[in-house]
């Protein structure tokens with residue numbers, strides 16, 4: 595029987611989002627300023643050995659699913675070595691990846707060989723000019739090539755699209771239409787203030803309700819699908835469509851009651867909620883010589899003191915308002 599890990603609110607914890615770097619080749623408007631962010635020094639990154647040790651302990655405690663994210667994960671040197679190392683950890687059943695798709699192509703076959711089945715591709719528009727305006731880089735074609743190749747090789751593909759007032763409102767329907775023509779999950783995400791500068795808006799225009807209304811106006815026969823346990827997206831499908839449409843209330847935080855995930859940042863900070871500002875630094879205590887037993891106890895202590903939801907976690911940020919880049923967290 596596998597061990598199950600629970601937090602102080604009785605929620606199962608079985609999923610880690612692992613951000614392997616804060617570096618990125620894009621400058622998405624919603625994630626970082628045009629001039630970029632101050633990247634952490636490479637010596638401050640968790641090494642692959644440290645990541646593997648942390649993941650092994652967490653797998654022994656009940657974690658079974660990992661999402662590799664960043665920054666752009668494929669920017670970090672020897673990423674495939676890390677993936678192979680995580681693949682070999684007993685108890686880790688699923689590895690998924692979130693990527694901007696710009697430098698993914700050379701790795702697609704290797705990912706398949708490693709048994710990685712599902713890739714989330716960030717794509718906020720199907721218009722080349724708006725892609726450039728949002729990401730500040732002219733690499734739309736690279737992303738579309740990755741999209742086509744992933745589908746060709748049988749990956750489960752989800753599109754992550756952040757919906758922003760004045761930036762890509764006109765893309766909601768063309769993106770949703772990808773679910774009509776392709777077997778993909780198109781997920782619309784509420785914009786959060788994790789952009790390196792602070793909130794872009796006083797009141798969020800494109801909240802989950804408004805996004806859903808817009809999509810329903812286009813597809814009146816859209817049907818609600820049952821959501822998988824701990825799903826962050828509310829999922830829908832129109833009868834004739836090949837794929838599905840999801841809406842993620844990331845700012846409204848409607849899903850905290852079943853949240854099964856923890857986060858590890860590139861520099862080793864453990865976050866038990868996206869909205870907290872870190873509970874303890876795994877890398878620091880490892881480098882100070884912590885034994886596995888001590889590390890396990892520190893993890894357990896963090897899991898027993900988890901905020902009940904993202905609002906409580908945000909209140910506990912020691913007076914700091916949110917302004918860090920999502921590239922330092924991983925989404």
Ligand code: SAM
Pocket residue numbers: 618624625663664665666667692693694714715716754755756783784785786787788789844920921924925
């Ligand atoms: N670079 C990779 C990518 O873009 O897919 C992985 C890292 S990125 C930080 C992970 C996810 O976070 C992406 O899907 C991105 O759209 C989302 N994201 C980044 N900043 C966001 C924000 N301020 N609000 C909502 N989602 C955000």
Ligand code: SF4
Pocket residue numbers: 618619620621622625626664665666694716920921
């Ligand atoms: Fe880079 Fe991803 Fe952030 Fe865009 S969302 S700047 S691709 S880390």
